[in-house]
Amino acid sequence: MTSTSPHPNSGAPQRFPVVIVGAGPAGLTIGNILRAASVDCLVLETETRPFIERRPRAGVIEEWAVRGLERRGLADTLLERAQRHTECEFRFAGERYRFEYGQLTGLHHWVYPQQLLVTDLVREYTDVRGGAVRFGVQDVELHDLDTDHPSVAYTDPETGRRELVHCDFVAGCDGARGVSRTAVPAGRARISRGDYGVGWLALLAEAPPSADCVVFGMHPRGFAGHMQRSAEVTRYYLQCPPGDDPENWSHDRVWTELRQRLGANGAPALTEGRLIEKRVLDMHSYVVEPMVFGRLFLAGDAAHLTAPIAAKGMNLALHDAFLLGDALIAHLTKGDDTGLDGYSAACLRRVWDYQEFSHWLSEVYHGPSSGDPYRAGTTLARLRRLFGSPTAAMAFAEQYLGKNTGY
Ligand code: RFL
Numbered sequence: 001m002t003s004t005s006p007h008p009n010s011g012a013p014q015r016f017p018v019v020i021v022g023a024g025p026a027g028l029t030i031g032n033i034l035r036a037a038s039v040d041c042l043v044l045e046t047e048t049r050p051f052i053e054r055r056p057r058a059g060v061i062e063e064w065a066v067r068g069l070e071r072r073g074l075a076d077t078l079l080e081r082a083q084r085h086t087e088c089e090f091r092f093a094g095e096r097y098r099f100e101y102g103q104l105t106g107l108h109h110w111v112y113p114q115q116l117l118v119t120d121l122v123r124e125y126t127d128v129r130g131g132a133v134r135f136g137v138q139d140v141e142l143h144d145l146d147t148d149h150p151s152v153a154y155t156d157p158e159t160g161r162r163e164l165v166h167c168d169f170v171a172g173c174d175g176a177r178g179v180s181r182t183a184v185p186a187g188r189a190r191i192s193r194g195d196y197g198v199g200w201l202a203l204l205a206e207a208p209p210s211a212d213c214v215v216f217g218m219h220p221r222g223f224a225g226h227m228q229r230s231a232e233v234t235r236y237y238l239q240c241p242p243g244d245d246p247e248n249w250s251h252d253r254v255w256t257e258l259r260q261r262l263g264a265n266g267a268p269a270l271t272e273g274r275l276i277e278k279r280v281l282d283m284h285s286y287v288v289e290p291m292v293f294g295r296l297f298l299a300g301d302a303a304h305l306t307a308p309i310a311a312k313g314m315n316l317a318l319h320d321a322f323l324l325g326d327a328l329i330a331h332l333t334k335g336d337d338t339g340l341d342g343y344s345a346a347c348l349r350r351v352w353d354y355q356e357f358s359h360w361l362s363e364v365y366h367g368p369s370s371g372d373p374y375r376a377g378t379t380l381a382r383l384r385r386l387f388g389s390p391t392a393a394m395a396f397a398e399q400y401l402g403k404n405t406g407y
Contacts (some may be wrong), residue, residue, distance in 0.1 A: 249273025
């Protein structure tokens with residue numbers, strides 16, 4: 001299945017079997033899967049290639065997702081360079097509690113910064129598999145999605161000319177702020193929303209990690225998190241009011257709060273460093289159902305946002321991408337519609353399971369600082385159960401690792 005246009009840069013009318021809107025983990029994975037089966041596609045991305053290769057975001061990837069990438073020839077560098085995490089630490093009521101999920105399950109988390117995965121996926125898609133991509137496009141619009149001849153229009157950044165691409169399918173992979181989700185008319189999809197009512201100040205510190213694992217601090221002053229990213233850079237989170245201004249958080253205030261909220265008996269002192277990223281994330285989630293409108297198939301954050309509470313968003317994006325890539329190939333090369341017909345329902349089973357876990361974990365993180373002694377009490381009970389009951393610990397580990405296969 002090939003495109004009728006010689007090259008997307010030619011200015012000639014373009015036609016591709018699949019147009020992919022957005023070059024994040026979801027869009028690039030779908031593009032790579034299609035190219036491996038010699039199906040032509042065009043990726044449209046509003047940002048430049050250097051920008052998406054440097055944009056810091058996720059880090060935690062689950063084992064099944066890594067194996068899914070590996071099976072599709074997309075994990076060589078990741079398998080060489082990613083860290084493996086086998087334990088994390090909860091700090092509450094002034095004490096440290098180690099949670100050894102690796103020992104418990106034999107499984108681990110992979111930690112590989114999202115921008116490195118994006119870099120690998122772009123290189124493989126364009127330089128190895130010969131995929132077509134347009135970076136820096138503007139004003140992307142989706143047309144005739146409810147017909148069998150959809151199209152996508154965009155403004156070319158170099159010529160300023162409006163381009164129209166005809167296609168059979170559109171993969172809407174343009175994240176939480178893209179245009180794909182809004183192209184679904186009201187009444188053709190239900191959007192469920194969850195708002196946790198808190199913000200997280202997301203920080204990147206130019207400092208080596210202050211612990212040998214991920215640390216979660218549950219404190220009456222608010223949640224704090226510590227995540228190793230590299231030998232030189234560490235990610236920290238501080239719970240803050242939603243919509244707070246990052247400028248309210250001076251260097252001194254950040255480190256004072258981190259020391260208080262992550263403080264516990266026997267905990268090593270935090271290694272301070274310059275804050276190279278400081279932004280406030282509002283903790284909210286949404287799910288679009290179904291994830292399909294006519295010839296538009298939504299994938300990743302475009303279809304469902306999972307607040308980064310449980311580090312699940314990119315994992316879900318990859319799950320969607322595997323299913324959609326395989327389903328499009330089955331349809332385009334064999335006329336088999338089973339995958340496309342079942343796509344939305346198959347994605348949503350995992351999506352809702354991860355949403356529920358994020359919801360549960362949010363209560364654990366934010367209950368102690370809610371100001372409500374009842375919520376604080378039940379939160380502490382959850383944490384103590386985790387360290388007092390092997391069955392509860394195993395159930396938590398399964399969800400934390402995304403180990404459930406029974407969807
Ligand atoms: P992305 O990565 O947002 O990519 C969408 C791409 O679409 C482009 N775009 C457009 N392109 C064309 N036309 C338009 N109109 C467009 N509008 C936007 C964008 O420039 C972008 O390149 O979506 P995708 O592929 O669905 O991937 C989702 C993940 O990025 C996201 O879920 C994760 O980053 C969430 N997340 C985490 N997920 C994990 O699984 N593990 C983690 O450890 C983890 N940590 C995190 C996170 C998200 C965070 N933030 C920034 C909210 C940590 C943080 C701080």
